[in-house]
Amino acid sequence: MFSGIQPSGDLHLGNYLGAIKNWVDAQHDNDNIFCIVDLHAITLPQPPAELHRRIRDQAKIYVASGLDPKTTAIFVQSHVKEHAELAWLFNCVTPLGWANRMTQFKEKSAEVKGQSSVGLLAYPMLMAADILLYQTDGVPVGDDQRQHIELTRDIAQTFNHHYGEVFKVPEAWIRKEGARIMSLQDGAKKMSKSDPPGCVFLLDEPEVIATKVKRAVTDSGRDVRFDVERPGLLNLLTIYQLLSGSTRDQVEGHFEWQGYGAIKRELAELVV
Numbered sequence: 001m002f003s004g005i006q007p008s009g010d011l012h013l014g015n016y017l018g019a020i021k022n023w024v025d026a027q028h029d030n031d032n033i034f035c036i037v038d039l040h041a042i043t044l045p046q047p048p049a050e051l052h053r054r055i056r057d058q059a060k061i062y063v064a065s066g067l068d069p070k071t072t073a074i075f076v077q078s079h080v081k082e083h084a085e086l087a088w089l090f091n092c093v094t095p096l097g098w099a100n101r102m103t104q105f106k107e108k109s110a111e112v113k114g115q116s117s118v119g120l121l122a123y124p125m126l127m128a129a130d131i132l133l134y135q136t137d138g139v140p141v142g143d144d145q146r147q148h149i150e151l152t153r154d155i156a157q158t159f160n161h162h163y164g165e166v167f168k169v170p171e172a173w174i175r176k177e178g179a180r181i182m183s184l185q186d187g188a189k190k191m192s193k194s195d196p197p198g199c200v201f202l203l204d205e206p207e208v209i210a211t212k213v214k215r216a217v218t219d220s221g222r223d224v225r226f227d228v229e230r231p232g233l234l235n236l237l238t239i240y241q242l243l244s245g246s247t248r249d250q251v252e253g254h255f256e257w258q259g260y261g262a263i264k265r266e267l268a269e270l271v272v
C-alpha cells in the first residue's frame with residue numbers, strides 16, 4: 001500500500017477521512033509506505049520556511065493519526081532521488097495529450113491564470129513514479145485522485161509493453177463513503193484548504209471547529225436521512241458515520257426526531 005499527501009497546506013478533515021484514516025485502518029493488513037510529497041508541492045510556488053514547517057507538521061500528523069512508524073515507512077519524497085529519476089523516464093514515454101487531459105492540471109493551471117510551470121503538467125508522471133517504484137498493489141486515496149491512478153496504470157502498461165514486464169499495475173483503493181467530503185459551506189464543492197470557512201483543519205482549535213460545524217449550511221427539511229438530494233445534511237451525517245464507526249442505519253436511528261441544531265452540536269463534539 002502506497003500513498004502520499006502534498007505538504008502544500010494544512011491538513012484537513014477531507015484529507016483525514018478520504019485518505020489518512022483509511023491508511024491507518026488498513027496498515028496491519030499490508031506492507032505500507034506513506035510519503036510526504038514535497039516535490040509535488042513545489043509544482044505551485046511555496047514559501048520555503050512554510051514548506052519546511054509543513055513537512056514536519058505533516059509527519060507528526062501521520063503518526064498522531066495512528067500510523068505506526070515501527071511497521072510503516074514514512075518518508076519525505078525528495079529524500080529518495082529515484083522518484084525524480086523514474087519520473088523523467090515516464091515523461092519520455094507518456095504522450096503529451098494524456099497529461100493535458102488531467103482535470104487537476106486544468107483546474108490548478110486555471111487558478112494561476114495560465115502561468116503554470118512545466119512541473120505542474122509533469123505532476124502525474126511523478127505520481128506514477130512514486131507508486132510504481134515500489135511495485136505497489138493498492139493506492140488509498142480520495143475520489144479526486146482516481147484519474148491520476150488511471151493514468152499511472154496506463155503508464156505502467158505502456159512501459160511494460162515496450163520494455164517487458166517491469167512494473168506491477170496498481171489499483172486505486174477508494175472507499176465508497178468519505179471519498180469526497182464536501183465543504184461545510186457548499187455541499188456541491190469538495191472540502192478544500194482553499195476555502196477555510198468550509199474546511200475543518202486538523203490543527204484548528206476546538207472552538208474554531210465547533211463554530212465551523214455549527215455554521216455548516218444545511219437544507220430545510222425535517223427527517224434525518226442520508227439523502228443525495230440534501231447534500232449539506234448528507235455530508236454532516238457521513239462525517240458523523242465515519243468518525244463514530246457506525247452504519248448508516250445506526251446514524252439515522254440515533255438522530256431520529258432530532259433537529260439539525262442537535263445534530264450539529266453532537267457532531268461538533270465528535271469532530272473535536
Ligand code: ATP
Nearest residue numbers: 006014015018019141142179180181190191192193
Ligand atoms: P485541497 O483541495 O485542499 O487542495 P488536495 O486534494 O490538494 O486538497 P492533497 O494533498 O492533494 O489535497 O490530497 C491528499 C489526499 O486527500 C488525497 O488522497 C485526496 O484524494 C484526499 N482528499 C483531499 N480532499 C478530500 C476531500 N474533500 N474528501 C476526501 N478526500 C480528500
Ligand code: LTN
Nearest residue numbers: 002003004005006037040127130
Ligand atoms: N496527487 C496526490 C498526491 C500524491 C499521491 C502520490 C497520492 C502524490 N504522489 C502517490 C497517492 C500516491 C494528491 O493527493 N493530490
